[in-house]
Every structure is written in structure tokens, then in C-alpha cells.
Amino acid sequence: MEKENFKTPTVYAVGGGKGGIGKSFISSNLALFFSRKKISTLIIDLDFGGANAHTYLNTQLAGPSIKDFLSGSTSHLGEVVTKTPFPNLSLIRGAADWDEVMSLDAKSLQQFFKSVRDLGFEKIIYDLGAGTGFETIEAFIDADVRLAVSSPEPISIENTYQFLKRVFYRQLQSACEQLDCKSLVDDILNNKQELKISTPSSLIKHIKKTYPEMGATLDSKIQELKSITLVNQARSPKDRKISGSIAHIARQYFGFPVENAGCIDFDNRVWQSVRSMKPLFMESPDSDILRDFRDIFNQLEKHKKTSAQTDGKGLYKNVS
Numbered sequence: 494m495e496k497e498n499f500k501t502p503t504v505y506a507v508g509g510g511k512g513g514i515g516k517s518f519i520s521s522n523l524a525l526f527f528s529r530k531k532i533s534t535l536i537i538d539l540d541f542g543g544a545n546a547h548t549y550l551n552t553q554l555a556g557p558s559i560k561d562f563l564s565g566s567t568s569h570l571g572e573v574v575t576k577t578p579f580p581n582l583s584l585i586r587g588a589a590d591w592d593e594v595m596s597l598d599a600k601s602l603q604q605f606f607k608s609v610r611d612l613g614f615e616k617i618i619y620d621l622g623a624g625t626g627f628e629t630i631e632a633f634i635d636a637d638v639r640l641a642v643s644s645p646e647p648i649s650i651e652n653t654y655q656f657l658k659r660v661f662y663r664q665l666q667s668a669c670e671q672l673d674c675k676s677l678v679d680d681i682l683n684n685k686q687e688l689k690i691s692t693p694s695s696l697i698k699h700i701k702k703t704y705p706e707m708g709a710t711l712d713s714k715i716q717e718l719k720s721i722t723l724v725n726q727a728r729s730p731k732d733r734k735i736s737g738s739i740a741h742i743a744r745q746y747f748g749f750p751v752e753n754a755g756c757i758d759f760d761n762r763v764w765q766s767v768r769s770m771k772p773l774f775m776e777s778p779d780s781d782i783l784r785d786f787r788d789i790f791n792q793l794e795k796h797k798k799t800s801a802q803t804d805g806k807g808l809y810k811n812v813s
């Protein structure tokens with residue numbers, strides 16, 4: 494892409510901890526939503542254990558993958574970008590086996606995330622794997638727009654909180670390393686019962702009260718974690734309200750902004766589209782089932798646009 498056409502990319506991460514809740518389905522349809530608007534879009538399969546974003550996009554597994562770049566077999570990330578059958582939409586395939594990838598350190602991952610942003614795509618979507626693996630949490634933190642997906646099942650909701658908790662503590666850890674205050678924060682954490690620190694947000698409050706300057710800096714790093722909740726596979730009116738409750742509880746518990754994006758209903762046409770390898774956004778872009786998707790995706794896009802206009806750096810990177 495020519496330099497004058499280069500637009501600052503927006504990176505979206507779709508995570509949530511639990512497997513089978515629709516992360517890949519949502520990632521691939523979000524990618525199709527953008528690409529249908531003639532926006533150059535790249536989806537990256539960061540599910541190192543169970544790569545399948547290619548299936549959602551009707552693309553073969555065989556071919557260059559993220560592993561070729563991360564293991565050093567190829568030095569240019571652009572070489573592992575594959576075209577999909579859909580205009581304006583490219584894919585970086587996931588790694589089929591992930592032993593080598595697992596040994597990646599924070600520095601290599603940061604370099605990878607930077608290379609991704611330099612590829613020249615306007616929208617980049619990280620389809621994250623299940624669980625709270627190091628690379629999954631790092632990718633979620635690196636994104637500009639963070640989508641924490643859950644299903645309405647209690648286990649999935651619990652996993653979403655655990656996922657956000659890992660995100661919180663990882664961000665705290667890197668902020669402490671930067672500020673050289675790790676042992677001080679560790680001491681506080683070791684005495685949290687006596688200090689009546691029962692939640693991550695009360696930990697930050699305590700640090701702010703005791704060490705105002707350092708506390709304010711740590712707090713601003715934590716605020717950068719602004720995230721969005723979304724419940725997929727809702728089957729009842731009660732289910733449709735769950736995302737709002739998760740966002741509310743997470744805000745109180747973690748003390749960083751968490752917004753509710755709403756929900757997507759369970760619908761047989763969803764899994765049928767996956768089985769027939771015909772993505773919904775290509776097959777029936779105006780159908781009622783896509784109403785929820787469109788509303789949510791429009792919301793995500795608008796958030797970013799508004800923030801880019803106001804602070805030039807993105808709402809999700811720069812919340813004070």
C-alpha cells in the first residue's frame with residue numbers, strides 16, 4: 494500500500510476465555526462486515542491451539558501461516574498474508590501446532606503486534622483462542638477495541654470474569670515493571686486481607702491513597718483496558734440482559750470502563766451457515782438475524798470514529 498493512502502489501523506480483539514462461545518464466528522462476520530464496505534480488512538487467527546478462522550472464511554488450511562513468521566522461517570509478515578474468496582478481506586492463518594509459538598516472550602509478541610499494524614490494513618481483527626494463555630491476554634491488551642464475548646451459561650460468564658482478571662493483572666504487572674514498583678505492590682497484595690483489599694479496583698484505590706503519584710499512573714494504565722461485553726447465543730429475554738449485568742459488575746470489580754454491546758440470539762441459521770461454509774454476511778446480509786450483528790458492529794465502528802475525531806488516539810487506548 495502506498496504511504497499517502499496509509500490510514501491508522503484499528504485493531505479489534507475478540508476474546509472471552511471460554512471455548513465454543515462464537516469468537517471465530519463473530520470475528521469472521523465482523524471482518525466481512527468491514528470488507529463489504531470496501532474497507533481493507535485483515536483477520537488474524539490467534540487461536541494457536543485450534544486454528545479455524547480459515548474455515549469460517551471458506552479458505553484452505555494449507556498454506557503460509559502465522560507460525561512461519563513467529564518461528565522465523567519467514568522474515569516479512571506480509572508473506573504469510575493470504576487472500577480469501579471475499580473482496581477486501583485477507584487472512585493470516587493460525588498455527589496448526591503451537592509448541593514453538595508457546596515459547597514467545599512479551600518482546601517478540603510486541604514486535605509482532607507492531608508489524609501487524611504496519612501491514613497497511615485499515616481494520617485488523619484478532620480471533621483469539623479459548624483460555625487465558627499469555628499470547629491471548631497480550632493480544633487482547635494490545636487491541637484498540639476489546640470485545641469480551643460470553644454465552645449466557647454461568648460457566649462462560651465466570652470465564653469472562655477470569656479472563657478480564659488476567660487482563661487486569663497482566664497490565665498491572667507491566668505497569669509495575671515500567672515504574673519499578675513491583676515489590677511494593679507485591680507487599681500490598683500479600684497483606685490484602687489486613688488492608689481490606691477485596692477487589693482489583695480496591696487495590697488501585699488503596700495504592701492511590703497511599704502513594705498518590707504512583708497510584709495515579711497505575712490507574713491510568715488500568716483505565717486503558719476499556720472493554721466491551723457481548724453475549725452470544727441468547728435464548729430468552731433474560732439471556733438478552735446478561736451482557737449489561739456482566740459489564741456493570743466488571744466495572745465495579747475491576748474499576749476500568751466496561752461497556753455493554755448487547756447480544757446476539759441463538760439461531761440455527763448460524764451453525765447451518767458454518768456447516769455449509771457460506772458466511773451469513775455474504776449469503777443474506779439483510780436478513781433479520783443479522784440485525785443484531787449490524788447494530789453491534791455499527792456501534793463498534795462509531796465508537797472508534799468518534800474517539801479518533803476527538804483525541805486522535807482512539808477511545809480504547811486513551812481513557813483518563
Ligand SMILES: Nc1ncnc2c1ncn2[C@@H]1O[C@H](COP(=O)(O)OP(=O)(O)OP(=O)(O)O)[C@@H](O)[C@H]1O
Pocket residue numbers: 511512513514515516517518519540543621622623725726727757758759760761763764765767
Ligand atoms: N448465535 C449463534 N447461534 C447458533 N449457533 C452459534 C451461534 N454462534 C456460534 N454458533 C455455533 O457455535 C459453534 C462454536 O462457534 P465458534 O467456533 O465461533 O466458537 P469459538 O468461541 O471460536 O470456539 P473456540 O474457542 O473453540 O475457538 C459453531 O458451530 C457456531 O456455528
Ligand SMILES: [Mg+2]
Pocket residue numbers: 516517518540545620621622
Ligand atoms: Mg475460535
